[in-house]
Amino acid sequence: MTAPASPFGLRPATRADLPAVLALLSAEDRVVDPASVTVTEAYETAFASITADPRNELLVLTDGGTVLGCLQVTYIPGxxxxxxxxxxxxxxxxxxxxxxxGLGRILMERAVARARSRGCGLVQLTSNKSRTAAHRFYEGLGFTRSHDGFKLTL
Incomplete structure (x- = not known):
């Protein structure tokens, strides 16, 4: 018996999705109306750069026309x-x-499947140390804490 088809789609973000993506990124604890988001020239430039680069994907999880989740994947040669x-x-x-x-699981599993189909040998991610619930979520997906990360703000 096959599982029923999921109503959720994962696809590369379009320019029309940009306000919804920025709304998701602007607040973790509440829903922000995409119509209230100001898309600055800096966001436009960043979005154009991401979508023009074959090693970058800004992906959205949708239900119909509604963006429910997002993530960015960068493919790194090594x-x-x-x-x-x-x-x-x-x-x-x-x-x-x-x-x-279960939307986060769908989002991550499909992103991992895309990486696998591309031939990636590893999927890695970063997460702010304060996001302990997210860390439990990632560990539940099979990710392990193998490295400490460092950042230098410029």
Whole structure:
């Protein structure tokens, strides 16, 4: 018996999705109306750069026309893992009012499947140390804490 088709789609973000993505990124604990988001020139430039780069994907999880989640994947070439690319996942968000229903799992599993089909040898992600619930979520997906990360704000 096959599982029923999911009503949720995962696809590359379009320019029309940009306000919804920025709304997701602007607040983790509440739903922000995408119509209230100001899309600045800096956001426009960043979005254009991401979508023009074949090593970057800004992906959205949708239900019909509604963006429910997003993440960014950067494919990094390297000499480790036999020369296989690695996928770096960042900016993972699910709408606050839709959490707890498995959407994050769908989003991440489909992103990992995309990386696997591309031939990546590893998927890695970063998460702010304060996001302990997110850490439990990632560990539940099979991710392990293997490295400490460092950042230098410029």
């Amino acid at each position: 000499l480790g893992k036999g020369g296989a690319e690695r996928a770096l996942i960042e900016a993972v968000r699910v709408r606050a009012d839709r959490r707890g229903a």
